[in-house]
Structures are given as C-alpha cells and as structure tokens.
Amino acid sequence: RSDAAAAALADSCTTALQAQGAPCTVVRSEKQGLGIFASRHIRAGEVVAVEKPTVLTPCWAAAASVCATCLRRAPDDQDWPLRCNRCGVICWCSSECRVVLALVHDGMECEALSTWHAAGHPAIKYADLVLQAIRMLSMKALGIQVHPFPASPQQCGFDSYRDRLCAIARDRRTAKPIEETARAALEAMPVAGRIAPAVLIDALGRHQCNVYGVTGPAAAEVALASFTGLFQLFNHSCLPNILFDSMPTRRFLRSDGETAASSSSKSDGWPFFQLVAFTDIPAGAELLHSYARSADGPELRRSTLRDHYGFECDCPRCECDPLREADIAAQLEERRCPYDDCGSGLGVPVAPKEAAGPGDLRCVHCNSTWEPEY
Numbered sequence: 001r002s003d004a005a006a007a008a009l010a011d012s013c014t015t016a017l018q019a020q021g022a023p024c025t026v027v028r029s030e031k032q033g034l035g036i037f038a039s040r041h042i043r044a045g046e047v048v049a050v051e052k053p054t055v056l057t058p059c060w061a062a063a064a065s066v067c068a069t070c071l072r073r074a075p076d077d078q079d080w081p082l083r084c085n086r087c088g089v090i091c092w093c094s095s096e097c098r099v100v101l102a103l104v105h106d107g108m109e110c111e112a113l114s115t116w117h118a119a120g121h122p123a124i125k126y127a128d129l130v131l132q133a134i135r136m137l138s139m140k141a142l143g144i145q146v147h148p149f150p151a152s153p154q155q156c157g158f159d160s161y162r163d164r165l166c167a168i169a170r171d172r173r174t175a176k177p178i179e180e181t182a183r184a185a186l187e188a189m190p191v192a193g194r195i196a197p198a199v200l201i202d203a204l205g206r207h208q209c210n211v212y213g214v215t216g217p218a219a220a221e222v223a224l225a226s227f228t229g230l231f232q233l234f235n236h237s238c239l240p241n242i243l244f245d246s247m248p249t250r251r252f253l254r255s256d257g258e259t260a261a262s263s264s265s266k267s268d269g270w271p272f273f274q275l276v277a278f279t280d281i282p283a284g285a286e287l288l289h290s291y292a293r294s295a296d297g298p299e300l301r302r303s304t305l306r307d308h309y310g311f312e313c314d315c316p317r318c319e320c321d322p323l324r325e326a327d328i329a330a331q332l333e334e335r336r337c338p339y340d341d342c343g344s345g346l347g348v349p350v351a352p353k354e355a356a357g358p359g360d361l362r363c364v365h366c367n368s369t370w371e372p373e374y
C-alpha cells in the first residue's frame, strides 16, 4: 500500500487500540510494514484487542444449527426452529437476533439466497465465501456501516475493503475461487444490488486474506468473519503468541485493561471477537498469530500460506530443523483441548491476572475448561 495510506491506517488503528485500552500499539517499519507490538508485558490469557467483524456470515454446513446473528449453537446439534421462511437458509436462536439481522437480511440478501438455494448452487466449493460476498453486496446496496470498535466512532463498510486492506498478488491459485465466488454472488443478487464484477473481484481479493474462520468443536467451521478494522494488522507466525478466540463476546476492554459488558448504547446486537495472548509476551515483542493451522506440518502450513496469503513463510519455526519442529509440535499438543467431542482448539488461561503458575485452560474452539497436567 502507499505510504500515505499506510500512515492513515496506522493512525486510525492506534486510536482504536488506545480507545479500548489495549496493551499493544501499531508500529510501522520500512522493512516489515505495519505490525502490532506489546506496549507492556502481557500475560497469557489476557485479551489483546477486540473488534466486530464487518461481515459475519454462517458457514453453509452450519447455517441450520448456528444463529446467523450471535453464532449461538443449537443444543445437542439440533437445528434452530426459527428459520427464515423465505430463503430457508438463515436461522436464529431468538426473535431478538432475528430483529438485529432483519436490517441487512430481509431485502436483497434474502432474495439472493432464495435464488441461489433454489438453483442448487450451494454445492459449489466456495459456498461459504459466496455467503460473505452476498452479504457484502447487500451492505453496499443499503449503505450499511459497522462500528468495529466498542469505544470509537470509526466505521467500516464495503468501501473499507478498497481503502483499508492491501491486496495480495493474485495468481492462478487464488484467481479462480475469487472469480467463481464473484460470479455466483452477482448472478444470485437482484439486479439493483449488482456491481461491476471487477469491483467485487478486487474487494474479494483483499477480503480473502483478512477473513478469520470461526471454528467450533472438532475444528468444524462455524462462520466466516472478515475484519477491516485492526485485526488485519497482526502478522503471521507458525509459532503464535496470540490466538483468535472463536467464542463471540459482547464484552470488551476498558481503558483500565479489564473487560466490561458492552452497554446497550454501544452494542447493536452484533458480537465482537477477541484476540487473546497464548503465551506471556514481553513488552516490545510483536504480537503474532498463525494464519495456518498450528497442528499442520511444515509443508502443509507453507502451501496454505502460499496459496491463500501469497507469501513464503520464513518464521523461526519454518526455518528450524525437524527435531525442533517435532519439539514445538509436542509443546502445542500439551495445550490442545482434551475433550473427545472437540480436541481441536488450543487452551488459553482462564484467569491471567491471578498469581503466577498454571491455572485452568479454556479451549478457543469449544469454550470448555480443563486443568492442565504439568
């Protein structure tokens, strides 16, 4: 991105971090570009930053059992009984959640999903991304903006993709999914909601490397959440010191570093998400999370990063020898959720502020807690 755009983005993200009392700050360097660094010592389990996704949509396979607004899962793997009777795709946990989504769903999005569903298109490989694209188009048509930060007036909408997100170099590996997604979404949209394919393809190209997978027990994909505020500035390491917490939250950081329930004036019913410290992080260290699955081996991680994010990973873990890699993998496994019906998420300390020593861990995929064995 251009120097002026990077400086403006760094400024707005610094403001957003300060407003929520986050223990980190934006640093801009000639060589590395933008990154987020600890402004004080951070303890494992502390919330590092919170943000509301600009676009939050359920994954196709989970749409019947996950509330499209708050992502609450129906008990015992049942389907939610409250389902949109027009498109038949979107479900809610409550009439409150239905009302929140009505603003963006009840017009073009519902019509587009009906068309797409009726035509049997959900079978395409990129169905989850198509749901995101249809939501993006509906938000653009309606001029809907999201307030991504709890204590800041900043807004993000469709245009934020162009203004705030840098594009990865698209090559043949990433071009096809994006073009197919754009075509499917535009075909389904009512005419009034269509835009030039090139504009949508550009937005999706920026979007796809800034979308976080919300993951449930046993690594099941629950929803896609794209962030155009500051979550995009956290850089990658295969040996992360922060984790994306798949549990939506309505609590956010206060300026004193504690979390507080959002007051009604600041909450429009949409959930926030948080990044949580996985390890203790010394002041001045960069906060890094893993764009690839930390349980994957080096080859798989590197090809994921190459194909979806357009870079060759040269993090310390990727550069180390096989013995050290096995060691790192074993250490990560010690923090893996021990429950049979999950087993996929890593654990973060439940109570970071309490006296030193290991406390209970909480799984970032299923929210269960356990006492680690040391």
Ligand SMILES: [Zn+2]
Pocket (backbone or CB within 6 Å): 067, 068, 069, 070, 071, 072, 092, 093, 094, 097
């Ligand atoms: Zn709900």
Ligand SMILES: [Zn+2]
Pocket (backbone or CB within 6 Å): 084, 085, 086, 087, 088, 089, 090, 105, 109, 110, 111, 113
């Ligand atoms: Zn509908």
Ligand SMILES: [Zn+2]
Pocket (backbone or CB within 6 Å): 237, 238, 239, 301, 313, 314, 315, 316, 317, 318
């Ligand atoms: Zn790596």
Ligand SMILES: [Zn+2]
Pocket (backbone or CB within 6 Å): 217, 218, 337, 338, 339, 342, 343, 344, 345, 363, 364, 365, 366, 367, 368
């Ligand atoms: Zn779990």
